[in-house]
Amino acid sequence: MxxxxxxxxxxxxxxxxxxxxxxxxxxxxxxxxxxxxxxxxxxxxxxxxxxxxxxxxxxxxxxxxxxxxxxxxxxxxxxxxxxxxxxxxxxxxxxxxxxxxxxxxxxxxxxxxxxxxxxxxHRRHNPLICQARRLVREGALGQLVGVSALWALCKPDEYFVEAWRRQRPGGGPLLINLIHELDSLRFLCGEVSQVHAYASAAVRGLEVEDSLCISLRFDSGALGTVLASDTTPAAWSYEANTGENPVYFHAAENCYHFLGTEGSLAFPRLELWRYPPGTPRGWQHGLEKRAVEVTPADPxxxxxxxxxxxxxxxxxxxVDALDGARTLALAAAVRESADTGQPADPAAHLADPSTASNRL
Ligand SMILES: NC(=O)c1ccc[n+]([C@@H]2O[C@H](COP(=O)([O-])OP(=O)(O)OC[C@H]3O[C@@H](n4cnc5c(N)ncnc54)[C@H](O)[C@@H]3O)[C@@H](O)[C@H]2O)c1
Missing domain, CATH: 3.40.50.720 (NAD(P)-binding Rossmann-like Domain)
Known part of the structure; x- marks a missing residue:
């Protein structure tokens, strides 16, 4: 060929x-x-x-x-x-x-x-994300109840030598880094109908935030949270935990947790927690943990x-242009909510471009 x-x-x-x-x-x-x-x-x-x-x-x-x-x-x-x-x-x-x-x-x-x-x-091509999507979307967890994502790491001081990385628009972890988490959460859990977010620059005092906390309501009724900070020596981020990019420190930890009515899943170790078949439900009963095997590959x-x-x-x-635009609209809604303190609707940033021109 x-x-x-x-x-x-x-x-x-x-x-x-x-x-x-x-x-x-x-x-x-x-x-x-x-x-x-x-x-x-x-x-x-x-x-x-x-x-x-x-x-x-x-x-x-x-x-x-x-x-x-x-x-x-x-x-x-x-x-x-x-x-x-x-x-x-x-x-x-x-x-x-x-x-x-x-x-x-x-x-x-x-x-x-x-x-x-x-x-x-590119994360959508990662076999770990693909397997997590199959587990979440094809019922291994039952009905999805919620998801919790943690993105916590420490950007080196020299990262901020470039002026644009300290300034809005353009700088800050939302559009540079969390756009990945937001896209993955859409891919894994479906569309988001509302967000409420807080941003803080309390550590570095720059124009751009160093930490964010985002609440998500999915169309399905499931709920989600993202807690993010680029100023903490922590071991829980997609980059550190998947080992996808060798530039990052690697820690064999989990950064996302998916909760369903029949089980729960920790990512990227793909640890599936469920009641053993035929055993009763309830907080007093033991769960079993099974790790789902995936062959790693470069996304x-x-x-x-x-x-x-x-x-x-x-x-x-x-991921076509419209799909990419939906992820960007979700990031725009997070920015709007963090700036106004009010909940925001991602679809409002997609439907009418004339009202969606705020730079992120
Ligand atoms: N998928 C990922 O994980 C990932 C990781 C890093 C960066 N990115 C994305 O990749 C893009 C580039 O990021 P980067 O870190 O390589 O930036 P960079 O600054 O290292 O490279 C950008 C290059 O584009 C050149 N350039 C600017 N305007 C141009 C134009 N009109 N025509 C041709 N060249 C032009 C610049 O001179 C520069 O060399 C960004 O959109 C960034 O978000 C994606």
């Missing part, structure tokens, strides 16, 4: 990871890179591919079958639209855009160009496998 020819737009930290993965993949090849910073040419030289001066030049000269957009968030939509205008399928890094209104713009562009957009919520690599199939027309995007 002919290799899928892919281009990477934005050759920073994430774009370089994508480019290296493409070069190691047997189903696709890297045909070129572009970056607004000419110094990033060194990535193209190291990988032995052309470095072009503009997105248009890359698309017109290399004519890729698909493109990966790994620019800063504000550039996702204009760059992706350049690809869509040429009917080039695109994988856009998360979050899909920097505002819900921009995300909606991309939803409409993908529809009108009839060209697929895949959003890089970024699995996402690339999927993107190749999307480009070939064999798969619909697992």
């Amino acid at each position: 002919r290799k899928i020819r892919l281009a990477v737009i934005g050759a920073g930290a994430m774009g370089t990871r994508h480019a290296e993965l493409i070069c190691r993949h047997e189903a696709c090849s890297l045909v070129g890179l572009v970056d607004a910073d000419p110094e990033r040419r060194m990535v193209a030289e190291r990988l032995g591919v052309p470095f072009r001066a503009s997105v248009d030049a890359l698309l017109d000269q290399e004519r890729p079958d698909g493109a990966i957009v790994a620019t800063p968030n504000t550039q996702h939509v204009p760059v992706a639209e350049s690809c869509l205008r040429r009917s080039v399928p695109v994988l856009v890094e998360k979050p899909v855009a920097d505002t819900p209104a921009q995300a909606w713009h991309l939803v409409e562009a993908a529809r009108s160009r009839r060209t697929p957009v895949l959003v890089g919520h 970024l690599r699995l996402q690339l496998d999927h993107f190749c199939r999307v480009v070939r027309g064999e798969d619909e995007p697992l």
